[in-house]
Amino acid sequence: MPHAIEVAGLTKRFGPVTAVDDLSFTVDEGRVTGFLGPNGAGKTTTLRMLLGLVNPTSGAATVHGQPFTTLNDPIHTVGAVLDGGMLHPGRSGRNHLRTLGRAAGIGNRRVEELLELVALKDAAHRRAGGYSLGMRQRLGLAAALLGDPKVLVLDEPANGLDPQGIRWLRDFLRRLAGEGRAVLVSSHVLAEVSQTADDVVVIAKGKSVAQGPLQELMARSGRDGGVRVSGPDVRRLGDILYSQGARVSGDATQITVSDRSGEQVGRVIAEHQIVISELVSIGGSLEDVYFELTGATGGPS
Numbered sequence: 001m002p003h004a005i006e007v008a009g010l011t012k013r014f015g016p017v018t019a020v021d022d023l024s025f026t027v028d029e030g031r032v033t034g035f036l037g038p039n040g041a042g043k044t045t046t047l048r049m050l051l052g053l054v055n056p057t058s059g060a061a062t063v064h065g066q067p068f069t070t071l072n073d074p075i076h077t078v079g080a081v082l083d084g085g086m087l088h089p090g091r092s093g094r095n096h097l098r099t100l101g102r103a104a105g106i107g108n109r110r111v112e113e114l115l116e117l118v119a120l121k122d123a124a125h126r127r128a129g130g131y132s133l134g135m136r137q138r139l140g141l142a143a144a145l146l147g148d149p150k151v152l153v154l155d156e157p158a159n160g161l162d163p164q165g166i167r168w169l170r171d172f173l174r175r176l177a178g179e180g181r182a183v184l185v186s187s188h189v190l191a192e193v194s195q196t197a198d199d200v201v202v203i204a205k206g207k208s209v210a211q212g213p214l215q216e217l218m219a220r221s222g223r224d225g226g227v228r229v230s231g232p233d234v235r236r237l238g239d240i241l242y243s244q245g246a247r248v249s250g251d252a253t254q255i256t257v258s259d260r261s262g263e264q265v266g267r268v269i270a271e272h273q274i275v276i277s278e279l280v281s282i283g284g285s286l287e288d289v290y291f292e293l294t295g296a297t298g299g300p301s
């Protein structure tokens, strides 16, 4: 049984720039695979090669063992959202899907099903040009799902979404994987996929720097994730922890303690009767690993 997606020795050069450099990985059904790397790492180029939009310099990318361009029935095999999905701004969301469906022999019933699925039913009659970014992303997802494909390829679908949109997307992707689909989702923000992905492929400068189950990547650091504490005034807590040798950063209303567990910090809070509004264990260690692997700075990109 071939993998849902297999990328083998894939390389793309644009003149002097090697955008993708001997990249290999696989993606399986029933799993969400996060494709991570900083801006310019080569994610989009890889996905475009997988979808037959760019020719590789060498190597191959296949879906169910076949190059995309030779698939008998691409729309029922693989669905993709690149560049947030293309749409005609004057057309309603419903008509956009109907037009795409008609071209692929897919009826209006499926369109209505999908509008419901991506929570666009109420806005379906409105011009897609007036949709919010989140709505456009959801319309793109609906378009990708028209043919009920077993493989989904999504390029930065969380880009520009608000926290509510990101949460919706996370649940949606988990649901698609739960239905037995293979979901490959790219992001330059680790946090966007760290609660969704089963597996990750991390690339930097076109090369794979880590891949495998997300749990394994998490275990790699072997350190505590760290704790974030918010409250009306958490400076005193920060000072106490600092005096005890902890690494502390932050300001008056929020501090991050990178080398103590939630329980350890909780004890100090109780002992010194400090008022807090929130204590959260954070995936800081995973981010540390990601930044170490990719050389990304964590700053805005």
Ligand SMILES: Nc1ncnc2c1ncn2[C@@H]1O[C@H](COP(=O)(O)OP(=O)(O)OP(=O)(O)O)[C@@H](O)[C@H]1O
Residues within 6 Å of the ligand: 014, 017, 018, 019, 037, 038, 039, 040, 041, 042, 043, 044, 045, 046, 188
């Ligand atoms: N058509 C092209 N011609 C020349 N260079 C290109 C082309 N497409 C991509 N590149 C270069 O290849 C490298 C990888 O770009 P790519 O868009 O694949 O990265 P990415 O990881 O998807 O980043 P982003 O999230 O910013 O899109 C970059 O240096 C980019 O400038």
